[in-house]
Amino acid sequence: DTEVTQTPKHLVMGMTNKKSLKCEQHMGHRAMYWYKQKAKKPPELMFVYSYEKLSINESVPSRFSPECPNSSLLNLHLHALQPEDSALYLCASSQDRLAERTQYFGPGTRLLVL
């Protein structure tokens, strides 16, 4: 099974709202990733968790706050977003970050910020 699940599938939020995106995998992977993808562009890396610790933050604004409660779950907390943050947010996982790095993606959350 190479399934990564994400909820919600779609999200509309105002600029003053607080919301969270959720990602889950049960493959025993120890690296999990958040990507942002704009239309017709490749995914852009935002955060990497390795063994439940944040290992990479690609200079993402603080209005995006990641959290890894355990090895199967990854959250992305959103607060005071801007309309330009509207995008497809993808979660991915890999066995680990360095040795077995093949990444499997979830279906994404389509976010619209009004």
Add this chain to the structure above:
Amino acid sequence: GQQLNQSPQSMFIQEGEDVSMNCTSSSIFNTWLWYKQDPGEGPVLLIALYKAGELTSNGRLTAQFGITRKDSFLNISASIPSDVGIYFCAGHKPYGGSQGNLIFGKGTKLSVKP
């Protein structure tokens, strides 16, 4: 961020035709991955390549890891309508810090010939 050179940018297919696309880089890669993405969905891993010269098939798809470790190609034989979508190549450079991140090509959009 750094991207791979993926070509063609777009192409039209007629059912039954063979399709070919490739990715090149000025740097060597340890891993080449090929993903397909349908609109509004996450990228789905098609083929993963781990060794220079490796040739791997997945049904009608065949991909190769270039012998120089700087390129890869994907072939689709006898295309069918459900092959339409965006194909991304991606790769890992020899790991170390952010160089361990997955680097994406800009994508090849496959559409059906009008």
